[in-house]
Amino acid sequence: MHQEYTAEILTIGNEILMGRTINTNATYIASRLTLLGFHVRRVTTIGDDVNEIANAVKEIVDRGPLILVTSGGLGPTYDDMTSEGIAKGLGLRLVMNEDALKELKEKYQSRGLPLTEERLKMALMPEGSKPIKNNVGIAPGIAISVKETEIVVTPGVPKEMESVLNFYLDNMLRNKPRVHFHEESFLVRGIMESEIAPFIRKVVKETGIYIKTHPKGHETNEPYLEIQFAWSGESKEEVEKKVREAVEKVKEEVIKRKGVLEQKP
Amino acid sequence: MHQEYTAEILTIGNEILMGRTINTNATYIASRLTLLGFHVRRVTTIGDDVNEIANAVKEIVDRGPLILVTSGGLGPTYDDMTSEGIAKGLGLRLVMNEDALKELKEKYQSRGLPLTEERLKMALMPEGSKPIKNNVGIAPGIAISVKETEIVVTPGVPKEMESVLNFYLDNMLRNKPRVHFHEESFLVRGIMESEIAPFIRKVVKETGIYIKTHPKGHETNEPYLEIQFAWSGESKEEVEKKVREAVEKVKEEVIKRKGVLEQKP
Numbered sequence: 001m002h003q004e005y006t007a008e009i010l011t012i013g014n015e016i017l018m019g020r021t022i023n024t025n026a027t028y029i030a031s032r033l034t035l036l037g038f039h040v041r042r043v044t045t046i047g048d049d050v051n052e053i054a055n056a057v058k059e060i061v062d063r064g065p066l067i068l069v070t071s072g073g074l075g076p077t078y079d080d081m082t083s084e085g086i087a088k089g090l091g092l093r094l095v096m097n098e099d100a101l102k103e104l105k106e107k108y109q110s111r112g113l114p115l116t117e118e119r120l121k122m123a124l125m126p127e128g129s130k131p132i133k134n135n136v137g138i139a140p141g142i143a144i145s146v147k148e149t150e151i152v153v154t155p156g157v158p159k160e161m162e163s164v165l166n167f168y169l170d171n172m173l174r175n176k177p178r179v180h181f182h183e184e185s186f187l188v189r190g191i192m193e194s195e196i197a198p199f200i201r202k203v204v205k206e207t208g209i210y211i212k213t214h215p216k217g218h219e220t221n222e223p224y225l226e227i228q229f230a231w232s233g234e235s236k237e238e239v240e241k242k243v244r245e246a247v248e249k250v251k252e253e254v255i256k257r258k259g260v261l262e263q264k265p
Numbered sequence: 266m267h268q269e270y271t272a273e274i275l276t277i278g279n280e281i282l283m284g285r286t287i288n289t290n291a292t293y294i295a296s297r298l299t300l301l302g303f304h305v306r307r308v309t310t311i312g313d314d315v316n317e318i319a320n321a322v323k324e325i326v327d328r329g330p331l332i333l334v335t336s337g338g339l340g341p342t343y344d345d346m347t348s349e350g351i352a353k354g355l356g357l358r359l360v361m362n363e364d365a366l367k368e369l370k371e372k373y374q375s376r377g378l379p380l381t382e383e384r385l386k387m388a389l390m391p392e393g394s395k396p397i398k399n400n401v402g403i404a405p406g407i408a409i410s411v412k413e414t415e416i417v418v419t420p421g422v423p424k425e426m427e428s429v430l431n432f433y434l435d436n437m438l439r440n441k442p443r444v445h446f447h448e449e450s451f452l453v454r455g456i457m458e459s460e461i462a463p464f465i466r467k468v469v470k471e472t473g474i475y476i477k478t479h480p481k482g483h484e485t486n487e488p489y490l491e492i493q494f495a496w497s498g499e500s501k502e503e504v505e506k507k508v509r510e511a512v513e514k515v516k517e518e519v520i521k522r523k524g525v526l527e528q529k530p
Contacts, residue, residue: 015477017305018495019296020448023288026310031284040282041317045291045308048477052306076459077478078466111485118462138459138484157480183285194341194403197383201343212280212313213342215422219403220376230283 005177006065007038010056012072012082013156014047025071025161029154032165033069037179037232041065048073053085057151061090064148069165072156074139076118082153083142087126090146094124100131100140107138132172136163143172150174180236182243185228186251187216191259192223199253200227209246227254270442271330272303275321277337277347278421279312290336290426294419297430298334302444302497306330313338318350322416326355329413334430337421339404341383347418348407352391355411359389365396365405372403397437401428408437415439445501447508450493451516452481456524457488464518465492474511492519 009029015021026043033040044060046052053073060068073082087094100123108115122139125131132141134155141164142153150173154164193213204211210230217224229246233239251261274294280286291308298305309325311317318338325333338347352359365388373380387404390396397406399420406429407418415438419429458478469476475495482489494511498504516526 014475015479015493016292017295017308018299018448019292019294019305020493022292023308027281027284027287029284030282034283040284041312042321043282043288043308043310047306056307075480076484077462078469079477107485113457113485116459116463118459136483137480183283192378194381194383197342198381204343210279212344214280215340215402218401219341220372220378228280228285 004066005038005179007033007040007067007069008060008063008065009033009040009043010060010068010070011043011045011156012048012053012070012085013045014079016045016072017047025156025158028158028162029069029071029165032169033067035181036169037177037181038067048079048081050081050085050088053082054089057086057089061146061149061151066148067150067152069152069154071154071161074122074141074153074155076121076139080121083124083126086142086144086151086153090126090144092126092128095127096120097123097125097129097131100125103131103133103140104138130172132164133167134160134164135167136160140164141168143168179232179234180239181230181232182236182239183228183230184243184247185226185264186247187224187226187262187264188254188259189217189222189224189262191225191254191257192219193225194219195257196225196227196250196254196259200250203246203249207242207246209242211246211250269331270303270444272298272305272332272334273325273328273330274298274305274308275325275333275335276308276310276421277313277318277335277350278310279344281310281337282312290421290423293423293427294334294336294430297434298332300446301434301438302442302446303332313344313346315346315350315353318347319354322351322354326411326414326416331413332415332417334417334419336419336426339387339406339418339420341386341404345386348389348391351407351409351416351418355391355409357391357393360392361385362388362390362394362396365390368396368398368405369403395437397429398432399425399429400432401425405429406433408433444497444499445504446495446497447501447504448493448495449508449512450491450529451512452489452491452527452529453519453524454482454487454489454527456490456519456522457484458490459484460522461490461492461515461519465515468511468514472507472511474507476511476515
């Protein structure tokens with residue numbers, strides 16, 4: 001993997017920590033970043049608390065990933081405090097962003113709604129931020145560069161998160177990796193994870209390819225595995241060729257060991 | 266909330282960081298801990314890498330939660346390195362656990378299968394660990410106390426994680442919180458999150474109750490909210506009464522503002 005294109009994800013929200021909401025936002029963000037060739041190194045989830053947000057952002061920026069995508073805590077309610085937390089963590093002032101304010105004015109006033117304190121809050125951003133267009137909801141996203149890291153702040157409502165993230169990736173991403181990511185997997189019945197493990201380790205050692213066995217059945221009774229292969233690199237053709245060679249090697253071995261390949265559903 | 270019963274969750278696996286697997290394990294663990302009265306403060310996900318695991322465990326133990334539940338990386342393959350990573354992070358030796366070894370012998374040898382290096386690996390644990398019964402799969406879980414924190418290590422396969430976690434919670438949990446957690450929520454149409462925000466803030470300030478608005482529609486076009494209330498405390502009756510009072514207060518306000526209450530599906 002191209003370790004230099006590192007990324008981290010920070011999701012913010014008590015509802016995730018309470019086990020009330022499944023963190024599909026993290027999955028979506030991780031998948032988008034991976035497909036662009038980023039190596040996501042860590043996902044952190046914390047609650048709606050200014051100090052927790054400040055600490056987490058500081059820790060992440062100190063680790064220095066190329067990109068940090070956050071999700072959650074951008075709305076108009078008292079517990080939406082991502083902007084404030086990020087500003088605090090980075091030692092930046094929280095200021096009214098004129099471009100964001102203009103957008104909010106258009107969105108609310110066109111509907112005859114007043115700009116209350118809660119609504120204006122969504123235009124408060126850490127000094128030096130650029131708002132990111134939110135085509136689905138109200139709260140704009142935030143882009144801000146700090147040291148090595150480009151921070152991309154998205155709302156927590158999944159459709160809004162996707163809209164803001166995709167606007168950013170399509171229009172604003174600098175240092176865009178030019179790598180291609182390729183992944184394949186196959187299913188096999190009748191092979192135990194512990195039985196194929198030494199062979200997989202050997203192929204990983206020889207090729208450097210990422211291979212992972214996902215047990216889907218029981219280890220000794222009716223073993224059933226998904227074996228996943230992934231790699232990224234600058235040449236699409238080379239990446240695909242390398243992955244396919246590893247797939248074939250492992251397929252041969254499982255057939256030799258009387259494993260039964262199965263079509264994916 | 267009873268901040269003293271703090272918990273953290275650490276999930277380990279490249280497949281989560283690649284956005285290939287939705288982290289439902291974290292949700293399950295968070296929900297179980299919350300219902301027992303724990304306050305989950307952070308969920309961290311890292312990849313299958315000894316040093317990443319060691320660093321993350323060290324950071325978490327330094328923050329000193331009462332309990333840390335980990336998931337993933339306990340199996341027989343080359344990329345299952347949770348035991349090793351935890352031992353490294355805590356500065357403990359990785360030793361063959363005799364009880365775990367006995368369990369593995371029973372599970373494999375009863376099926377006429379040899380104890381290979383990959384299989385024995387699942388009985389290697391940080392010095393001072395206690396194995397936790399895995400009634401579903403092979404790899405036993407691990408319980409180990411370090412400083413303020415009880416670390417509970419579970420496999421990544423969801424059914425095995427659940428089996429190990431539940432065995433631990435039912436049979437081995439010391440300092441079990443005696444608090445009750447209660448949560449309620451209702452749905453309302455026609456009220457904007459930004460409109461109700463000042464009132465919610467007031468109720469939170471007055472009662473201390475956790476209240477969160479979850480927007481399910483668009484902020485200004487057809488607004489649709491779920492409003493969630495939660496609290497925990499030592500008396501079940503008191504906790505429920507307090508939550509219900511807050512629910513009634515907010516319901517009255519949304520009706521006054523022409524919001525339409527909706528039955529939950």
